[in-house]
Amino acid sequence: MTSAxxxxxxxxxxxxxxxxxxxxxxxxxxxxxxxxxxxVPTADRPVRAKLRELSxxxxxxxxxxxxxxxxxxxxxxxxxxxxxxxxxxxxxxxxWIPPGVEHAVxxxxxxELRTLYIYQAEGQCGPGPGxxxxxxxxxxxxxxxxxxxxxxxxxxxxxPDGGPAPSAGQLARERHVSALLLDELRQATQLDLRxxxxxxxxxHSLCQAVLDDPLAHDSLQAFAHNSGASPRTxxxxxxxxxxxxxxxxxxxxxxxxxxELGASGLxxxxxxxxxxxxxSAFSAMVQRACGLSPVRFLGMQTR
Numbered sequence: 151m152t153s154a155x156x157x158x159x160x161x162x163x164x165x166x167x168x169x170x171x172x173x174x175x176x177x178x179x180x181x182x183x184x185x186x187x188x189x190v191p192t193a194d195r196p197v198r199a200k201l202r203e204l205s206x207x208x209x210x211x212x213x214x215x216x217x218x219x220x221x222x223x224x225x226x227x228x229x230x231x232x233x234x235x236x237x238x239x240x241x242x243x244x245x246w247i248p249p250g251v252e253h254a255v256x257x258x259x260x261x262e263l264r265t266l267y268i269y270q271a272e273g274q275c276g277p278g279p280g281x282x283x284x285x286x287x288x289x290x291x292x293x294x295x296x297x298x299x300x301x302x303x304x305x306x307x308x309x310p311d312g313g314p315a316p317s318a319g320q321l322a323r324e325r326h327v328s329a330l331l332l333d334e335l336r337q338a339t340q341l342d343l344r345x346x347x348x349x350x351x352x353x354h355s356l357c358q359a360v361l362d363d364p365l366a367h368d369s370l371q372a373f374a375h376n377s378g379a380s381p382r383t384x385x386x387x388x389x390x391x392x393x394x395x396x397x398x399x400x401x402x403x404x405x406x407x408x409x410e411l412g413a414s415g416l417x418x419x420x421x422x423x424x425x426x427x428x429x430s431a432f433s434a435m436v437q438r439a440c441g442l443s444p445v446r447f448l449g450m451q452t453r
Contacts, residue, residue, distance in 0.1 A: 177207065178207055178208070178209050179205065179207055179208045179209070180208075180209050180211055181204075181208060181209070181210055181211065182210070182211055182213070183210060183211065183213035184200070184202055184210065184265075185200075185310065186200075186213075186215055186267065188310035188311050188312060189265075189267050189310055189311065190217070190267065190311070191217050191267045191268055191269035192269055193269060193271070194321070195269075195321070195324065195325075195328075196268065196269040196325075196328055196332075197266055197267070197268055197269070197306060197324075197327075197328035197331060197332065198266070198267045198306075199264060199265070199266055199267075199303065199306035199307065199308045200264070200265045200266075200267070200308060200310075201262070201263070201264055201265075201308040202262075202263050202265070203260070203261070203262045203263070204257050204260070204261055204263060205257070205260050206226075206257055206258055206259040206260050206261075207257070207258070208256075208257045209254065209255065209256050209257075210254060210255035210256075211254060212231075212252050212253065212254040213252065213253070213254070214249075214250055214251060214252045214253065215247075215249060215250075215267065216249055216250070216270075217249055217267050217268055217269055217270055218246070218247065218248055218249050218267075218268040218270050218275070218276075218287075219246075219247040219265060219266065219267055219268065220244050220245070220246055220247070220265070220266040220268065220335065221239060221244060221245045221247065221255070221263065221265055222239075222243075222244040222263070222264045222265070222266070222295060222300075222303055223239050223240065223241050223243070223261050223262070223263055224241060224261075224262040224263070224264055224304075225241055225260075225261055225262045226241070226257065226259045226260055226261025226262065226413075227239065227240045227241070227258065227259060227261070227409075227410045227413045227414070228240075228255055228256070228257055228261055228263065229255070229256040229257075229258065230245050230247075230253055230254070230255050230256075230290075231253065231254045231255075231256070231347075232247075232251055232252065232253050232290055233252060233347075234346060234347060234349075235290070235344050235345060235346045235347055236344075236345045236347055236361060236406075237290060237292055237343055237344055237345070237406075238292075238343050238345075238406040238407075238409050238410055239292060239343075240409050240410060240412070240413030240449070241413055242294070242295050242300070242449050243292055243293065243294060243295060243341065243343070243409075243449070244292070244293050244295050244299075244338070245290060245291070245292055245293070246287065246290060246291045246293060246335075247290055248275055248287060248288055248289065248290070249270050249275065251290065253290075258410075259414075264303055264304070264308075266303065266306070266331075268332070275287050275288050276336075277332040277333075277335045277336045278332060278336065281336065286340075290344070291340050292340065292341045292342075292343040292344065293335070293338035293339065293340055293341065294338055294339040294340075294341060294449070295338070296334060296338070298330075298334055299331065299334045299335065299338065302327055302330055302331040302334065303331065305327050306324065306327055306328070306331070307320070307324060341447075342402075342405075342440060343405070343406055343409060344402070345361065345399075345402045345403055345406050346392050346394075346399070346402075348387065348388075348391035348392055349391060350387060350391055352377065352379075353377075353384075353387050353388075353391060356373065356376065356377050357399075359376070360373070360400060360403055361403055364400065364403045364404055364407050364425065365425070365426055367400070368400075368426070369397075370384060370385060370395075370396045370397065373396055384396065401435070401439060404425055404435075405436070405439060405440070405447075407425060408421050408425060408432075408436070408444075408447075408448065409447075409448060409449075411424055411425075412448035412449065413449075418432070418433075418444050418445070418448070421444075421448070432444065
């Protein structure tokens with residue numbers, strides 16, 4: 151079965167102040183969920199790996215699975231959306247997606263994606279049965295990918311069902327690699343690269359504009375001006391919908407954008423300038439928000 155592909159021009163959009171006009175004219179390539187039925191995990195093969203290279207300006211349409219998923223970008227940065235949030239997944243990071251959670255993927259640059267489908271026994275939610283009691287695995291989480299995890303992911307076979315069956319020796323090796331991979335996943339460090347999104351449709355569309363161009367709305371007043379609502383109304387909606395102020399929410403957007411820029415190879419000084427900060431102010435903001443230095447937060451340390 152071949153994945154459906156549709157080239158669809160985006161609907162007309164009002165460019166935000168300071169926004170990139172080219173972005174508003176971007177034509178997206180929409181594809182379906184990329185043959186998950188050929189990689190269904192089972193108790194005998196609990197981790198199935200799928201490899202795809204997708205071009206920039208591609209969107210994978212919303213879908214969900216009965217199993218858990220780990221989405222890993224080997225090269226390129228991926229935006230992954232669930233109904234209540236958007237996540238930024240650069241190289242060396244992975245996103246855990248619990249079973250049954252609808253999600254969509256946006257690629258802003260060509261990316262090599264490795265997707266792991268992870269078998270979940272009845273009542274299980276997590277890398278193993280013993281993790282089900284923890285609520286940590288019942289929500290999406292961005293995780294650091296260690297060198298060991300990366301090597302294990304790359305070692306798993308990516309052949310779909312329907313071809314020659316793996317030999318007994320190949321299956322035994324796959325199970326050993328899968329068991330070690332799931333144990334390494336259990337130890338992975340979580341990173342706060344989640345940007346919560348509101349349910350209110352008008353507020354959601356405005357928040358999406360900030361995600362597309364974080365510098366376009368640097369204050370609540372600027373955001374409210376573009377919404378047609380008063381600053382007081384917008385502030386109340388942020389509190390009701392997201393439990394934070396506009397500036398707190400925008401800071402999460404800035405942090406997510408910083409990670410995306412870091413993955414593209416920019417130095418910290420360049421990232422700070424792109425986001426409207428001096429290097430010292432950017433470092434202070436990251437340290438205050440995350441308790442980490444920019445080097446550690448952006449994953450630039452030598453491993």
